[in-house]
Structures are given as C-alpha cells and as structure tokens.
Amino acid sequence: MKLFCFMGVSGSGKSSIQHSLPLRFMTNYTTRSLREGEIDGYHINQISREGFIKLNREGFFYETSEYAGNLYGTPNHVIDELIKGTPFHCTKDINGVKALKEGLDNKVVSIFIKPPSTNILAMRMIKRGDKPKDIEKRIKYIQETNELDNEKYVDYVIVNADLKQAQIEAHQIVIKELLNK
Ligand SMILES: Nc1ncnc2c1ncn2[C@@H]1O[C@H](COP(=O)(O)OP(=O)(O)OP(=O)(O)O)[C@@H](O)[C@H]1O
Numbered sequence: 166m167k168l169f170c171f172m173g174v175s176g177s178g179k180s181s182i183q184h185s186l187p188l189r190f191m192t193n194y195t196t197r198s199l200r201e202g203e204i205d206g207y208h209i210n211q212i213s214r215e216g217f218i219k220l221n222r223e224g225f226f227y228e229t230s231e232y233a234g235n236l237y238g239t240p241n242h243v244i245d246e247l248i249k250g251t252p253f254h255c256t257k258d259i260n261g262v263k264a265l266k267e268g269l270d271n272k273v274v275s276i277f278i279k280p281p282s283t284n285i286l287a288m289r290m291i292k293r294g295d296k297p298k299d300i301e302k303r304i305k306y307i308q309e310t311n312e313l314d315n316e317k318y319v320d321y322v323i324v325n326a327d328l329k330q331a332q333i334e335a336h337q338i339v340i341k342e343l344l345n346k
C-alpha cells in the first residue's frame with residue numbers, strides 16, 4: 166500500500182490539495198497551535214512540548230522533526246496500519262520524507278507542491294489569517310534553508326498556480342501509483 170507524502174513550503178497549498186483526495190489522512194502529533202478551521206485529532210494531534218518529548222522517549226514515534234520552533238512526529242501505530250494495507254496521505258518535511266523512504270522504501274510516494282512565487286506565498290498566508298510574526302518566521306526559514314530546492318529530491322512536482330488544476334494533477338498521480346502497485 167502507498168503513503169503519499171506531500172512536501173512544500175508553508176502556504177504552498179499542500180493541505181488544500183491533499184485534503185481533496187479520497188484517502189485517509191495520516192494525522193501527526195505537533196506542538197504547534199491549531200489554525201483556524203483545523204480540528205484537533207484530525208488535522209493535527211496538538212500536544213505540549215513536555216508531552217511530545219515524553220512520548221518520544223517512550224518510542225511512540227516513527228520519525229520526528231522540528232520546524233520553525235515546533236516539534237512534529239509520525240506515530241508508529243499509523244505506520245502499522247499502512248503496512249497492513251491502508252493507503253494514506255500525509256504532510257512531511259524533507260527529514261520526514263527521507264526517514265519514511267528509508268524505512269518503507271517503495272511504499273512512499275513524495276510529491277512537492279511548488280508555489281508560483283514567494284510573494285504569492287506570503288499573500289496566501291496573510292489571506293489565511295496567519296499572524297505577521299509567524300509569516301515572517303516561515304519566510305525567513307524558507308530563505309535560510311533553501312527549502313524550495315527540495316523539489317529535486319521528490320518523485321513528483323506540482324506547481325500550485327490554479328488550485329483546481331493542482332488537485333486534478335494530485336488525483337492523477339494517486340490513481341497512477343495505486344494502479345502500478
Ligand atoms: N492555487 C491557489 N490559489 C489561491 N489560493 C490558494 C491556492 N492554493 C491554496 N490557496 C490558499 O493559500 C492558503 C495556504 O494554503 P494551504 O493552507 O493549503 O497551504 P499549506 O502548504 O498546507 O500550508 P502549511 O504548511 O503552512 O500548513 C490557504 O488559505 C489556501 O486557501
């Protein structure tokens with residue numbers, strides 16, 4: 166079974182594209198706060214930093230990462246479900262995709278969502294209602310880490326200019342990969 170891992174800088178449109186897919190979402194654990202419209206337990210499992218560190222020490226996570234001051238982790242139990250045959254989609258940074266590919270090999274399909282430009286990206290975050298301080302932090306992170314270069318490590322790249330078109334491309338990739346198992 167396949168795990169469709171979406172990668173892309175903050176605000177590139179990963180959620181808008183992947184939540185249109187008829188697949189189960191692999192919910193992570195994170196210390197970041199809930200965004201408007203997000204449901205705790207579905208989009209993320211929100212947890213305190215202390216709680217996250219404790220779970221990590223107990224071996225609860227398959228992989229973990231830190232992004233812009235927040236901790237993120239994939240719980241082992243969802244990976245077990247994947248191995249038993251449920252296809253999922255998820256969002257990971259480059260470290261997460263590498264860790265999952267290493268452990269799960271050809272079960273993992275990586276898809277990079279590329280914004281048309283950094284200015285359009287910032288505009289989308291503003292429209293989404295992100296705090297100016299968070300937007301600044303994320304844009305700085307993108308520039309300092311050359312995060313946009315990560316497209317060279319993935320299986321597929323989708324340029325998200327027109328959302329409907331980008332969603333269609335994601336559906337086509339999923340169909341192709343599930344049929345070519
Ligand atoms: N093609 C598009 N045209 C215009 N607006 C878009 C497009 N794609 C996404 N958006 C809007 O841009 C904002 C950011 O999109 P989204 O939340 O899906 O990004 P993301 O990559 O999941 O971000 P993050 O990693 O920060 O969660 C949202 O308000 C969304 O509605």
Ligand SMILES: Nc1nc2c(ncn2[C@@H]2O[C@H](COP(=O)(O)O)[C@@H](O)[C@H]2O)c(=O)[nH]1
Nearest residue numbers: 193229230232237238239256257258260261
């Ligand atoms: N390695 C992991 N990376 C993750 C996970 N969940 C999300 N992410 C990545 O973190 C950043 C920020 O995410 P956001 O939801 O706060 O916008 C982004 O690059 C995600 O892809 C995870 O469980 N593991």
